[in-house]
Amino acid sequence: MSSEFRERGCQGRGCVRYIEIEKPVLGNNTADAQRLEQALIRELGKEGDTQGVKIALHLLKTLPARLRTWDYKARAVVFKDRHSWRLVELLPPNLMDAGLPEPGCPESGPARPVLGAAIDLGTTRVVIQLLDLESCKTLGEIGFDNPQVVIGPDVLARIHYSHKPGGLDQLQRLLVDGVNDNLNKLCRENGCALDDIYLVTGAGNTAMTHLFLGIEAFEIIREPYIPCVNIPDTLKAREVGLAINGQGLLFLFPNIGSYFGGDLVAGILFADLDKKQDPCLMVDVGTNAEIVVGSRDWLIACAGAAGPALEGGISKMGMTAGPGVIDTVMIDPLTRKVEIHTIDEKPPVGICGSGMIDLAAALFLSGMIDIRGKFSRQACGDRLKEIEEILSFVLVDKENSGTGGDIALSQVDLNSLTSSKAAMYTILEVIVKNTAGLEFEDLETFYVAGTFGSFINPVSAISIGMLPDIDRSRFKVLGNSSLGGAALLLLDPSAFDRIMEIRRSITYIELNVNQEFMNMFSGAKFYPHTDRSRFPSVSLEFI
C-alpha cells in the first residue's frame, strides 16, 4: 500500500513543502509574515489573498531572525483547513537532504523527522499508521482493541454511559490514552519522538468521532437521530489531549449523519469513487453493510443491518481472525472430502466470517445444503449430528480440533448466514437497481472494504448469492479503507477539498424496509437465489 501512497501522495503535494521567500528590499517593505504567506500561496497554488494562510503566533515571534538565518528558505509543514491553509511549523531549509546541524541557526540540532499519524477509530479496534511526511513512507502500523470496550462492547452501550455524569470524559480519556500509548510505542519502534508528529488525521463512525472529541453524543441514538456535529473543525491536537507536538493539528473526517460516518467518507476518498468516470460500488461489511455507489457525477449511500451472522459472537462458532481460526474451507464436490486452512496453520479453534462463507459455498456446491439452505441428511452423512438438540455439521471433530470440542455449523447458524447473505444481496439490489437505476453489470469496479471484507473470497460469496454474479476481476479488496483515507489526506492535504465535496454531493438513502423489500429478501434467501438466471456462472451440476 505504501508504494501506492508514494505514487499518489508525493510529487511535492504533501504536507511538507520547500519554499523560497522573496527577500526584502527598500522598494518593497512587505512584512516577513506576508512574504512568507505569498511564498506559501504560490507553493500551494491558491489564488488571491483574501483568506491567505493562517500563521500561528508562535511562528511569528521569531520569524525575522529565522528567515534571515536561513537566507529566506525554509521547509513549511502545512495543512488544509475548512477555512484556509494553516502553517503548522517552519523548519530549516536543508535538513531535508542532509540532516546536518545548522550553524548559527537558533534551532539547529540533529535532524528530526516530520511525522503524521492516521487513525482508524473503530468501535472494536483502533489502528494507527505512522508516516514520514517528507518521504511519504509508512513507517509502521499498530492495532489495539478500543479501550472503551471496558465500558461497553457496542456504540449503544457507550453512548448511554456517556450520558451519565463524568461518563463522556471517561470514555474520551480511555480512547485518547490508548491512542497516546500506541503512538508512543510506534515512535519508539521507529526511533522517533511524539514531538515529531505534527499532524493526526482520524476517521471513525459518527459516535466514535463524538466520543473521541468529548462531544455530547446522546442525540445520535435518540429520535430523530441528530449528531452534534457533521464537520468537526481542525483542532490543536492538544485540545483533545493528544500528546504529539504542541503545535500539532488533529482533523477528524466529517460524517453525513448518525449512521454514515467519517470512516465511510474516508473510504470513498481512498477508493477514488468521487473520481470515477463509470459507476462503481463500495461495500463495507461489518455489523452493518454500508454501501456507496456512484462516480464523479453522483454518489448514493445507504446503510443497513446486514451482517450480524458474519462476525464472531453471533454465530456460535463464528469468531474474528486469529491463530487457529479457519479462514478457508474447500470441499471436493465429487468425494465430499473437506479441506480446511487455519491462520498460522495452528490446530483449528473456530471459524471466521470469511471461512463461514467459504464453508456455506462449498456445502452448497457439493449438494450438502439445498437451495433453501437446509442440510441434506443424505449428502452430509455422518458429519451431521445433533449438538444440544440442534442439527449441526461437524467441520472438525473434537479429536482434531484445538479446543477439545467439535467445531460445527448448526442449522441455526446457517439460517443466520442465509438471512445475512439475503439481506446483503437485497440491499445491493435496492441501491443499484431500484435507486441508482443500474444493472450490476454496469459497475466498473466492486470494492469490498473493511478488515472482514478483505478476507472474503468473492467466488464463494457469489456462489451463495451474497454478492452479484459479475466478472470476478471486477471485485477489488480495499483493506482498511478508513485508515487508507486518513493516511491519504496526510500525503496529499489538498484532498481536503475532495472530502468536503464528497460530503456535499452524497445522497444518503434511508433503507425503507417495506413489503417490496421483504419480497425481494424472500427471493434472496434461496441458494444462490430463487431466480437462478441471476447467477449464470454458479455451477449447479452437483445440486
Added chain:
Amino acid sequence: MSSEFRERGCQGRGCVRYIEIEKPVLGNNTADAQRLEQALIRELGKEGDTQGVKIALHLLKTLPARLRTWDYKARAVVFKDRHSWRLVELLPPNLMDAGLPEPGCPESGPARPVLGAAIDLGTTRVVIQLLDLESCKTLGEIGFDNPQVVIGPDVLARIHYSHKPGGLDQLQRLLVDGVNDNLNKLCRENGCALDDIYLVTGAGNTAMTHLFLGIEAFEIIREPYIPCVNIPDTLKAREVGLAINGQGLLFLFPNIGSYFGGDLVAGILFADLDKKQDPCLMVDVGTNAEIVVGSRDWLIACAGAAGPALEGGISKMGMTAGPGVIDTVMIDPLTRKVEIHTIDEKPPVGICGSGMIDLAAALFLSGMIDIRGKFSRQACGDRLKEIEEILSFVLVDKENSGTGGDIALSQVDLNSLTSSKAAMYTILEVIVKNTAGLEFEDLETFYVAGTFGSFINPVSAISIGMLPDIDRSRFKVLGNSSLGGAALLLLDPSAFDRIMEIRRSITYIELNVNQEFMNMFSGAKFYPHTDRSRFPSVSLEFI
C-alpha cells in the same frame, strides 16, 4: 461619540446576535452544529457554506443539551476573522431582555453583560474604552501612560531594548499587565468582571503592535525597515496574556509598513475615508504628521517628521495638556494686549502645542513677528528679553506664573515651530497637489486626528500657514481616531472587510526629500507663506 456609535454600530449589526436554529426532524438529520452554522450564516448574511462559521470545540461539547434547553434559540457572540466568522460564545436566548435566571438551563444564573474593549496602543499613552456589545453603549474609558516608558521614552529605545535577551518578553509583559490592570479598574467601576469581556480590538503603530504581541521588532528600525507582520491574525486573547474571558479574542489592526501603523488604518475607518464620494484628507499630528488623502476610489498615504516643535520636550516651554497649561492665546492687534486661557483655569505653568500655534498666530497677526518668523523688537516692546542669552517673548512673567519663573517663547522655539509648520504645509502640498493632483479646495473635508490635533484651532493654524486656507467649516476634529476605529469594529464586526480593503487599496508614498521639496519647504517657512495669494483670508492689515 457614543451616540454616533449607536447610530453607526447597532441596528442588529453588532457582535451579539439573537438567532433561531431550525429544529431537527426525522426528514432532516443535519447535525446541531451545522444547523447552528446555517442560522449564523443567515444572520450574518454570508453566502455559501464553503468557509462557514468557525465554532470552537468547547462550544460543541454541550451544544445538544443547550439547544434543546433553550428551544433552539440563543444569543451568539460572533467576530469576523480574516478566514471566516467565528462563534466566540453561545448564551441563553432571553437574558437580552430580562436578565432573569434560566430555569432548568445548565448555565442559568444572574444575567451577565457581554462586553468588548477597544484599545489605543499609543507609544506614550494607552487609552481603553469599555463597551456593552448588546446595547452598543460605551460604559467607560480609561487612559494611562504606556508602562514601557520605564524602558525608553520612544519606539527606537524600546526596540533596541527588545533585542536584548529577555527584553521583548519584558516589554510585552509591562504593556499587557498595564492593560489588564486598567481593564480590571474599568470593570470594577462598572460593576462587571473581566470574564464578561469577550472581544478586544486594538490599534497602534507598527512597533507597538509587535511589542504587544511579543513579536521580534528589530527589523522595523533597520534598513530596509521590514515589519515581522502586516496583518496579525485574530488570536485567543489568552495567547498574549490578556486576563479577559478564556474564550475571548484579540484583534490588532493591520499595518501598511513600519511607518504606517494600524492606528492610522483605524483612523481611516473611523473617518469613513474609504466611503467618501469626494476626496477628503486626514492628518494625524504627533511626532510625525501622518496624512491620508482619498475617497472610496483611491487612498494615498504618507508620513513625515513634521511636528517635533509642537510637542512637549522639544520646545523649552512646550508641554502636553494638563492643569495650568496654556491652551489658548489671544492678542488684540490694536492694543497688543495678551489674553490667555489655562486648562482648569489654574495658574499658568507652560504652553501646549495648540497654545503655541495660537500664540504664533496672534503674534504674527498683530505684527509682533514678521513674515520671516522673527520677533519684532519694536512691536514686542518690553515683552522681549534675553533669557539665557536667547531673545525670548515673555508670555507670562514670573509674578503671574504658577512656576515662579517666566513662561516665554524663545526665538529658537519659534524657529522650530516655523520649521514644523513649514514641513506640515509642504507635506500637505506634496501629497494633495503633486501626488494626488488635486487642489486644497477639492477636499470635501479636512479631518484633524489625534489628541494633539483635537485642540488645534484651525483659524490659528491657517494664519501661520500650517494648514491650507480653505473654508473653516471643512475642518473636522476627529479626536482619538485610533480608539474610535477600534471601537467601531466592536460595534460592527463586518467593518473587518473594510479594514482589509483599506489595507489593500492604499498607496503608501515615501516622502522624497529632494531639491524640489526643499524649495517648497523654504517658501513655506514664511508667515503665512512666501506666496501670499495662497492665504487670501489671512488678514495682514497690522503687519
